[in-house]
Amino acid sequence: MxxxxxxxxxxxxxxxxxxxxxxxxxxxxxxxxxxxxxxxxxxxxxxxxxxxxxxxxxxxxxxxxxxxxxxxxxxxxxxxxxxxxxxxxxxxxxxxxxxxxxxxxxxxxxxxxxxxxxxxxxxxxxxxxxxxxxxxxxxxxxxxxxxxxxxxxxxxxxxxGEQEEEVMKVYKYVPEMPKWAQDTFTRLVQSGYIAKDEKGEIDVQESTLQPVVYLDRLTGGKIEKLPELMKDLGK
Ligand SMILES: [Zn+2]
Missing domain, CATH: 3.40.80.10 (Peptidoglycan recognition protein-like)
Structure with a gap:
């Protein structure tokens, strides 16, 4: 380290x-x-x-x-x-x-x-x-x-724990995340899908990052619009 x-x-x-x-x-x-x-x-x-x-x-x-x-x-x-x-x-x-x-x-x-x-x-x-x-x-x-x-x-x-086993990391702030995840999570926090606590901290596990960013790319960078997109799908 x-x-x-x-x-x-x-x-x-x-x-x-x-x-x-x-x-x-x-x-x-x-x-x-x-x-x-x-x-x-x-x-x-x-x-x-x-x-x-x-x-x-x-x-x-x-x-x-x-x-x-x-x-x-x-x-x-x-x-x-x-x-x-x-x-x-x-x-x-x-x-x-x-x-x-x-x-x-x-x-x-x-x-x-x-x-x-x-x-x-x-x-x-x-x-x-x-x-x-x-x-x-x-x-x-x-x-x-x-x-x-x-x-x-x-x-x-x-x-x-086993040497190769990573300790589960939890991100409290978006800027702590890897660069490739920051844009997606900035939008999710801004749109309220990820709530901040009274200290302004979030609570996102490392394992969440990849699937969410993948989903964001699938929706063309509009993951925060996903509920609306799903509604349109049903029409
Ligand atoms: Zn001491």
Missing amino acids: EIQTKLCNRSNYGGKLKEVLYIVIHYTSNEGDTAKNNADYFAREALGAPASAHYFVDEKEIWSSVPVTHIAYHCGAKVYVHPECRNSNSIGVEMCLTGKGMAIRQATIDRTVQFVRELMAQYNVPLDHVLRHYDVTGKYCPGPFVDHPSMWQAFQKALA
Whole structure:
């Protein structure tokens, strides 16, 4: 996956990482932030107190902050729940909260799953070594994965999926779609056949794109007129 890099301020991270045995999943608990916001912030600020992460993920981007060769301060504590997982042997991945409130958008979760699968393959980390911050120290992180263990189970299940199996992608906005689908879906949204929610988001599964665009071409680029065309057909 494409990863952007903005090196973390040197004072916010530690010495050499011994080995990568674990991957620890976090959320930023910071409403409305993005992966880039966080990378910029940790590059700019010398925090004084140890806090950092290797990667920040949002629904559109992945930003690398602390290099994986070095220790990020993401799961340190005085008392640990986990016997072995520490900053010195783990990669910390933060999910950002681009929306309102403390919810993690599904697109961010899906991107994190895809990215963590790559990390698992790259560093040979087994599924049972991918942990919530909560599993390491008992901290309420990622909040939704603590409140709803079923979300964490779904996350683990997605991680365990076959390598060639794509995580079902859901498009929230037309500009996120591939170029070849944008014109068709722009017209469907404008004509109200695809409804926006109160946040202005749509909810279109990736598997819908091809058949709808095909149908649009069959109707000569007038899919939004399809109900009328069907009526005419009956005459
Ligand atoms: Zn955390």
